[in-house]
Amino acid sequence: xxxxKIVLLLILTIIGVNTVNAQISDMLNRSExxxxxxxxxxxxxxxxxxxxxxxxxxxxxxxxNGFGKITYNLGKFSAGMRYEAYLTxxxxxxxxxxxxxxxxxxxxxxxxxxxxxxxxxxxxxxNGLVLRTYEEWALGYDNALNGVRVTYEPVRGLLFKGxxxxxxxxxxxxEKNDRGIVRGVDxxxxxxxxxTGMTNSKFRFVLGGSMVSKYQIDExxxxxxxxxxxxxxxxxxxxxxxxxxxxxYAYKINDPSAINNYIYKEGQAFLASLSYSTKGLGLFAxxxxxxNFSFRSDRDVTANALDISYLPPISESHTYALxxxxxxxxxxxxxIGFQFQVNYKVPKKSKLGGKYxxxxxxxxxxxxxxxxxxVNDTTAINQKGTLGYTSDFLKFGxxxxxxxxxxxxxxxxxxxxxxxxxxxxQTYDIATIEGHPGEPAVxxxxxxxxxxxxxxxxxxLRIELQGLWTKEDMGDxxxxxxxxxxxxxxxxxxxxxxxxxxxxxxDQIHYFSAAFGYTHxxxxxxxxxxxxxxxxxCIGGVCRQVPASSGLSVSIxxxx
Amino acid sequence: MKNLILVSLLSLxxxxxxxxxxxKNTNLPSVNIKxxxxxxxxxxxxxxxxxxxxxxxxxxxxKPCKKELDAFNENYEDWVDETGVKVYAVSIDDSRxxxxxxxxxxxxxxxxxxxxxxxxxxxxxxNVNMIPHTFLLDGDGKIVYQHTSYYEGGEYELYELVKxxxxxxxxxxx
Numbered sequence: 001x002x003x004x005k006i007v008l009l010l011i012l013t014i015i016g017v018n019t020v021n022a023q024i025s026d027m028l029n030r031s032e033x034x035x036x037x038x039x040x041x042x043x044x045x046x047x048x049x050x051x052x053x054x055x056x057x058x059x060x061x062x063x064x065n066g067f068g069k070i071t072y073n074l075g076k077f078s079a080g081m082r083y084e085a086y087l088t089x090x091x092x093x094x095x096x097x098x099x100x101x102x103x104x105x106x107x108x109x110x111x112x113x114x115x116x117x118x119x120x121x122x123x124x125x126x127n128g129l130v131l132r133t134y135e136e137w138a139l140g141y142d143n144a145l146n147g148v149r150v151t152y153e154p155v156r157g158l159l160f161k162g163x164x165x166x167x168x169x170x171x172x173x174x175e176k177n178d179r180g181i182v183r184g185v186d187x188x189x190x191x192x193x194x195x196t197g198m199t200n201s202k203f204r205f206v207l208g209g210s211m212v213s214k215y216q217i218d219e220x221x222x223x224x225x226x227x228x229x230x231x232x233x234x235x236x237x238x239x240x241x242x243x244x245x246x247x248x249y250a251y252k253i254n255d256p257s258a259i260n261n262y263i264y265k266e267g268q269a270f271l272a273s274l275s276y277s278t279k280g281l282g283l284f285a286x287x288x289x290x291x292n293f294s295f296r297s298d299r300d301v302t303a304n305a306l307d308i309s310y311l312p313p314i315s316e317s318h319t320y321a322l323x324x325x326x327x328x329x330x331x332x333x334x335x336i337g338f339q340f341q342v343n344y345k346v347p348k349k350s351k352l353g354g355k356y357x358x359x360x361x362x363x364x365x366x367x368x369x370x371x372x373x374x375v376n377d378t379t380a381i382n383q384k385g386t387l388g389y390t391s392d393f394l395k396f397g398x399x400x401x402x403x404x405x406x407x408x409x410x411x412x413x414x415x416x417x418x419x420x421x422x423x424x425x426q427t428y429d430i431a432t433i434e435g436h437p438g439e440p441a442v443x444x445x446x447x448x449x450x451x452x453x454x455x456x457x458x459x460x461l462r463i464e465l466q467g468l469w470t471k472e473d474m475g476d477x478x479x480x481x482x483x484x485x486x487x488x489x490x491x492x493x494x495x496x497x498x499x500x501x502x503x504x505x506x507d508q509i510h511y512f513s514a515a516f517g518y519t520h521x522x523x524x525x526x527x528x529x530x531x532x533x534x535x536x537x538c539i540g541g542v543c544r545q546v547p548a549s550s551g552l553s554v555s556i557x558x559x560x
Numbered sequence: 561m562k563n564l565i566l567v568s569l570l571s572l573x574x575x576x577x578x579x580x581x582x583x584k585n586t587n588l589p590s591v592n593i594k595x596x597x598x599x600x601x602x603x604x605x606x607x608x609x610x611x612x613x614x615x616x617x618x619x620x621x622x623k624p625c626k627k628e629l630d631a632f633n634e635n636y637e638d639w640v641d642e643t644g645v646k647v648y649a650v651s652i653d654d655s656r657x658x659x660x661x662x663x664x665x666x667x668x669x670x671x672x673x674x675x676x677x678x679x680x681x682x683x684x685x686x687n688v689n690m691i692p693h694t695f696l697l698d699g700d701g702k703i704v705y706q707h708t709s710y711y712e713g714g715e716y717e718l719y720e721l722v723k724x725x726x727x728x729x730x731x732x733x734x
Contacts, residue, residue, distance in 0.1 A: 032586050032587075034586070034687050035687060036687040036688075036689050038689050069687065071685075071687070073589070110590065122679055122680060122681070122684070123679065124655075124678050124679035126655075127655035127658075128654070128655050128679070132655075132679065134654075134679055134680060135680075137689070157600075159592075159600070190598075190599055190600055192599060193599065193600065204597050204598070204599065206598045206599065237597070237598035239597040239598070244597055244598075244659075244662060246598065246659045271655075273659040273660075275659060275660075275662055275663040276663070277662050277663050277665070277666035277667075278666060279666065279669060280666070280667065280669045281666060281667055282662065282663025282664055282665070282666035282667035283663055284659070284660055284663040284664075286659065286660075310654075310655065312654065312655045312656035312657075313656055314656070317620070317621040317656065317657070319621055319622075319623055341660060341663065341664075342667070343663055343664050343666065343667020343668065344667055345667060345668060345669045359667070359668065361664075361667065410630075452712060454712060454713070456713075457713045457716050458713045458716070458717075459713070460711065460712035460713060462712070485711035485712055485713075486711070487711040487712060487713035487714045487716075487717060488707065488709075488711060488713075488714045488717045488718075490711075491711060517709075519707070519708060519709045521705070521706060521707055521708075522693070522706050522707060522708050524690075524708055524709060557689050557690065557708075559687040559688070559689060559706075560687075
């Protein structure tokens with residue numbers, strides 16, 4: 001009897017283990033693990049010409065920014081984590097980033113028409129005017145929401161989203177009342193998917209709406225501040241044949257904050273763009289108006305953090321060293337502007353196009369201040385604790401924040417030679433954008449020639465020549481870059497930027513640097529040695545000041 | 561403490577899965593992105609009837625990306641004739657310039673499909689750190705190769721792999 005029991009138990013155990021084993025093995029077979037890593041390190045050295053002495057460095061000779069991210073997927077389930085280390089943050093990153101740990105952990109379940117995420121997540125409603133959380137490694141920016149996100153698609157073409165949580169603020173863990181709580185819902189209807197009759201229609205229509213609210217306790221001794229601030233946005237995307245219109249309007253109730261000088265005015269944001277696209281030609285026009293629309297989950301914070309809204313700048317984002325010297329950043333307290341763009345491809349074998357055709361791009365953007373009128377005779381414009389000001393919706397203020405006309409030509413001359421040529425005239429209100437009151441606007445002419453010569457299919461030399469001419473700020477600049485590449489693995493480059501027109505003789509500095517890099521599949525190493533000019537790095541709507549530095553920097557990244 | 565448990569658990573799972581996955585190519589994640597006219601497009605719909613697919617992440621502000629896609633475009637007709645390959649260029653531009661992508665692409669006269677993705681979901685799901693980042697999928701939709709950065713002539717290297725994949729050859733040593 002006992003023997004039978006033991007045998008039975010043994011058989012059951014074997015079956016059991018095998019089943020579990022099979023299950024585990026099956027589970028592992030369906031599991032996927034992916035990840036990515038990046039480490040950026042910098043070694044600083046003293047450089048008297050740049051005013052960097054050993055005592056300024058004060059022993060902080062190294063900076064390191066690194067992250068590692070692992071995601072795990074099993075069918076409908078996924079989870080992940082992100083580790084970050086800023087020890088110490090590289091010069092130009094917010095010192096509040098110093099530290100290390102796991103800022104982001106998340107898990108989510110995605111069914112066909114339903115998903116739920118807990119932990120850190122990124123979300124954007126429409127253009128992001130009332131909600132956008134995102135992460136930009138190159139800026140050290142991360143305003144991830146930590147909480148719950150649910151999406152639900154009852155029928156194809158109709159999507160609901162809901163979010164609830166608190167935002168990341170560097171390394172500070174959320175504690176009661178130390179920042180606001182954000183909650184929001186969004187709905188989007190894609191008519192062409194929703195209604196079968198419209199599937200193949202030339203007319204395309206997408207409609208969306210969102211509502212976002214933040215709750216933050218009022219502990220202000222002087223003012224009675226709104227503890228719940230609601231914002232609403234509606235958007236539409238209309239296409240007809242070659243035309244496309246995209247627009248969004250957002251409204252926010254009064255939200256006194258450190259950014260708007262604690263005024264009780266409501267906020268508005270409006271974006272509209274129209275484009276026409278046909279083979280070889282694209283036309284684009286855009287209008288934007290922002291009025292008192294800084295929306296953050298802590299009304300007292302002024303650092304680059306805790307933004308709930310994202311107010312995209314509508315200027316062209318330039319990438320050459322001198323064209324991006326004076327980049328525009330959205331003024332959340334108020335701006336009005338427009339942009340036009342033409343992209344045209346001169347056909348192959350035409351007189352102007354030559355054998356290979358030629359690309360032409362023209363862009364003009366201008367952004368002014370809005371008009372502000374007194375609310376009454378006894379209140380100054382933007383006076384603290386008042387309604388602030390009134391403003392006409394379509395009126396342009398006198399002050400020009402930004403103006404940029406640029407023309408770029410892209411041409412292939414032969415199998416071996418091709419080039420990009422760019423001219424730009426720019427006005428940059430340095431007093432407003434960089435907060436240097438009294439400084440005159442910088443008007444500059446900028447020219448770039450970027451020529452590529454192909455020795456063989458794999459070996460190429462690229463030469464960039466750039467000039468920036470202005471009477472203001474630091475005066476004239478010239479820049480040269482030589483880059484030799486051996487595809488697909490190697491690059492070597494040397495560059496010099498020379499501030500030859502600086503009014504101060506001692507500041508007529510050469511910024512030499514040399515770099516090389518090696519890429520194998522998705523693993524990339526890059527080394528750079530030399531001087532780095534003081535400047536501003538902007539991506540999307542956020543900018544970061546980079547101080548001048550000198551030394552060696554290393555960047556390693558990979559993913560799997 | 562909770563974090564520690566979660567982290568250890570995930571690390572353990574990762575290790576187990578990595579060891580299992582060593583020989584396995586991976587599928588595309590399912591993410592809702594957008595077409596150029598604002599309609600929803602699921603990344604699982606990136607298919608090409610058993611022929612290879614190239615997915616390239618790019619942005620208007622990325623010069624090497626635009627050079628790479630120009631190079632793809634110059635060769636695209638030949639490539640399609642010879643291997644049936646299909647290129648999807650996924651723009652990671654944010655709302656600053658999403659509306660500009662369509663007229664830009666028309667002005668460039670690119671002949672392949674261009675997609676937009678709101679706020680980086682697809683990029684995060686694919687673990688793209690920097691662009692250009694290019695993926696090659698085989699006829700079964702499995703990712704068989706990926707590469708970051710573009711140097712002049714990089715398209716030839718990629719096309720050699722496309723031909724191998726189109727012929728059903730393995731490129732697992734890559």
